[in-house]
Amino acid sequence: MKTRSMPGLRAWISGGAIAAVTCLGNPAIAQQATFAVRSITPDAALKAARAALASCQKSGYQVAVAITDRAGLPLVMLRDRFAGPHTPGTAQGKAYTALTFKIDTLSFAQLTQAGQPMSGIRELPGVVAIGGGRMIESAGSVVGAIGVSGAPGGEADDACVKAGLAAIADELEL
Numbered sequence: 001m002k003t004r005s006m007p008g009l010r011a012w013i014s015g016g017a018i019a020a021v022t023c024l025g026n027p028a029i030a031q032q033a034t035f036a037v038r039s040i041t042p043d044a045a046l047k048a049a050r051a052a053l054a055s056c057q058k059s060g061y062q063v064a065v066a067i068t069d070r071a072g073l074p075l076v077m078l079r080d081r082f083a084g085p086h087t088p089g090t091a092q093g094k095a096y097t098a099l100t101f102k103i104d105t106l107s108f109a110q111l112t113q114a115g116q117p118m119s120g121i122r123e124l125p126g127v128v129a130i131g132g133g134r135m136i137e138s139a140g141s142v143v144g145a146i147g148v149s150g151a152p153g154g155e156a157d158d159a160c161v162k163a164g165l166a167a168i169a170d171e172l173e174l
Contacts, residue, residue, distance in 0.1 A: 037070065040136055040144035044168050045075040048136070052148055052164030053078050056156075063150030063160060066091035067136075070143050072099050080150070087150040094133030094147030094157070096126050102142065106131035106158055132157025134165065139173035 040048075045067035056063040057080060064079040064087035072095075079088055094105050101108055101121075109129040112118050122129045128147075131154020136144040146164050148157040 038138060038141045038143050039070045040067070040075065040138075042075050044171055045069075045144060047171075048146055048164040048168045049076045049078045051167030052146065052160045053080065055163030056080070056148065056151055056160040059151070059156070059160075061151035061156060061160070062087075063148050063157065064088040064091040065160070065164065066095045066147045067164075068092070068095045068099060068145045068147075070099070070141075072096050072145070075144070083150045090128055090130070090149035091132070091147040093126055093128030094130065094149060095145035096133075096147070097128050098133035098135050098147065099142065099145035102135060104131075104135070104158070105129065105133035105147075106154055108133075109154060130154045130157070132161055134158070134161050136165065136168075137172070143172075 049065040049067050052065045053063065056065075062080040062082040062084075064077065064083050066074060066088065067076040069075050074092060077088055077092070097108060098105050103111075105128065109131060112122050112129050121127060130149075132149055132151070133145065133147040135142050136146060146161050148160045148164075151157045151160060
């Protein structure tokens with residue numbers, strides 16, 4: 001049995017091998033195996049939490065403040081000694097909601113009201129659709145989130161959140 005030469009196939013295979021080597025060697029096309037991420041430090045998180053708690057206490061509110069890292073994992077939890085037992089979990093849920101949906105929870109609450117197309121999102125585990133949660137951003141990246149619970153209404157919680165963010169604004173790269 002005689003084997004036939006297949007010059008077209010050889011050229012195709014050789015060309016494919018050259019293309020593969022070229023692509024692998026080209027940094028514009030190849031992706032790196034690792035990447036760097038930014039996250040809020042525990043010290044900055046504690047500073048923001050203390051400022052948010054102090055702002056609420058100054059207004060006469062007993063609250064809990066939660067700060068998460070960029071993955072939604074808790075870094076800091078502060079609770080006024082007179083804050084209700086539900087406030088730590090609610091503050092954590094507000095921070096988680098702001099972080100995962102990339103929107104402050106006052107706006108989120110409005111967008112997900114009953115009768116709105118996205119109202120079902122409120123039923124997801126850990127989601128809290130009440131004002132008082134915001135992302136923490138630095139240099140164009142989300143680095144964490146803050147949530148406050150216990151003041152009378154989401155707007156009051158949100159005011160304390162803003163005080164916490166203001167306390168670390170100079171330390172964050174904008």
